[in-house]
Amino acid sequence: MKAEGIPLINLSVFNSHDLPSNPSSIETLVEEIRDACKNLGAFQVINHGVPLEKREKLEMTSRKFFAQSTEERLRVREDEANPVGYYDSLFTKNVRGWKEVLDPMVKNPIVIPASHEAGDNGLKEVVNRLPEYPSELREACEEYAEEMEKLAHKLLELISLSLGLKANRLSGFFNDHTSFTKLVHYPSCPIPHLALGISQHKDAGALTILAQDNVGGLQVKRKADGEWIHIKPTPHAYIVNVGDTIQVWSNDRYESVEHRVMVNSEKERFSMPFSVNPDHNVMIPKYGIFENIDSLRELAQMLQWTPEKPLRVATGFTHMGIADAIVDLVIRGATLRANNFKEIEGVIITPVNSLLT
Numbered sequence: 494m495k496a497e498g499i500p501l502i503n504l505s506v507f508n509s510h511d512l513p514s515n516p517s518s519i520e521t522l523v524e525e526i527r528d529a530c531k532n533l534g535a536f537q538v539i540n541h542g543v544p545l546e547k548r549e550k551l552e553m554t555s556r557k558f559f560a561q562s563t564e565e566r567l568r569v570r571e572d573e574a575n576p577v578g579y580y581d582s583l584f585t586k587n588v589r590g591w592k593e594v595l596d597p598m599v600k601n602p603i604v605i606p607a608s609h610e611a612g613d614n615g616l617k618e619v620v621n622r623l624p625e626y627p628s629e630l631r632e633a634c635e636e637y638a639e640e641m642e643k644l645a646h647k648l649l650e651l652i653s654l655s656l657g658l659k660a661n662r663l664s665g666f667f668n669d670h671t672s673f674t675k676l677v678h679y680p681s682c683p684i685p686h687l688a689l690g691i692s693q694h695k696d697a698g699a700l701t702i703l704a705q706d707n708v709g710g711l712q713v714k715r716k717a718d719g720e721w722i723h724i725k726p727t728p729h730a731y732i733v734n735v736g737d738t739i740q741v742w743s744n745d746r747y748e749s750v751e752h753r754v755m756v757n758s759e760k761e762r763f764s765m766p767f768s769v770n771p772d773h774n775v776m777i778p779k780y781g782i783f784e785n786i787d788s789l790r791e792l793a794q795m796l797q798w799t800p801e802k803p804l805r806v807a808t809g810f811t812h813m814g815i816a817d818a819i820v821d822l823v824i825r826g827a828t829l830r831a832n833n834f835k836e837i838e839g840v841i842i843t844p845v846n847s848l849l850t
């Protein structure tokens with residue numbers, strides 16, 4: 494099924510919170526996820542198990558929050574020290590988009606790197622800044638986030654399976670996740686031809702699970718022909734975008750999708766993207782996660798591996814197939830540095846020169 498060029502995936506076989514015990518019952522579903530992630534990097538899900546009343550409650554509180562005076566909204570404005578809260582970019586000559594946002598985190602507080610500077614190992618604590626009005630906003634956010642976490646878990650399991658990995662392969666990366674909900678308001682815009690709600694970008698996290706209202710404006714870029722596809726609102730559905738983190742974990746099998754939001758002169762629009770982000774200290778290996786000998790061989794080929802370009806291999810050595818693959822590489826003359834091996838589940842391979850200090 495398609496909804497205006499974007500696959501529409503029915504999750505009903507997966508509706509309880511656990512994976513069905515019979516793997517063949519979800520084979521088709523896993524295939525659909527694989528095709529959607531490969532071809533577009535985005536899809537919509539229906540029968541996703543998220544109760545409609547939780548979504549509607551948060552949508553209502555979001556509308557109430559943004560309907561307040563500018564002064565009230567600015568009371569919870571984020572700043573450099575604590576980059577969580579309200580921000581708007583309405584008055585910045587549209588380069589940053591015709592929108593305003595409130596972005597509460599799921600876990601509160603969270604600890605994140607103090608800066609993006611290489612070599613800065615400092616950490617800082619970030620706390621949610623939530624408004625007093627509407628009074629039900631905090632509860633609505635918490636209840637909604639709980640549902641989003643469950644859906645995210647299902648989607649990550651399906652994506653793992655679709656990559657030939659165990660269903661729970663990615664779960665361990667999300668114990669102290671840094672996911673957050675974004676309440677976004679795009680006011681109607683008198684100069685829609687000169688502005689964008691959000692200009693073309695990719696999301697950095699693992700996935701984004703997005704609820705949009707019935708106005709429309711989101712577009713995703715189809716890699717095959719560079720065409721922008723309008724995502725027509727499907728009532729109660731969620732749009733799922735593949736982010737950069739999944740792109741890396743999947744060794745580019747799935748690419749994060751470029752998207753943007755158009756604005757219009759008549760209607761304001763509300764959306765609620767939920768960013769599914771791993772723990773801040775999770776290592777995102779440059780060449781993905783491999784659990785079988787074929788993918789390791791494929792990688793060696795992809796890297797045009799030669800003895801002059803040695804690889805560093807890190808592995809738990811629990812999997813005979815992997816050990817065989819390493820032997821295979823050794824036979825081809827690789828310089829393997831056994832004392833550099835780290836005991837990490839699965840296999841991570843990176844060219845030596847980018848890892849050695």
Ligand SMILES: O=C(O)CCC(=O)C(=O)O
Nearest residue numbers: 677691705711754764766
């Ligand atoms: O509002 C939307 O439809 C998309 C928002 C988005 O892409 C983002 O916040 O990263």
Ligand SMILES: [Fe+2]
Nearest residue numbers: 694695696752
């Ligand atoms: Fe986005």
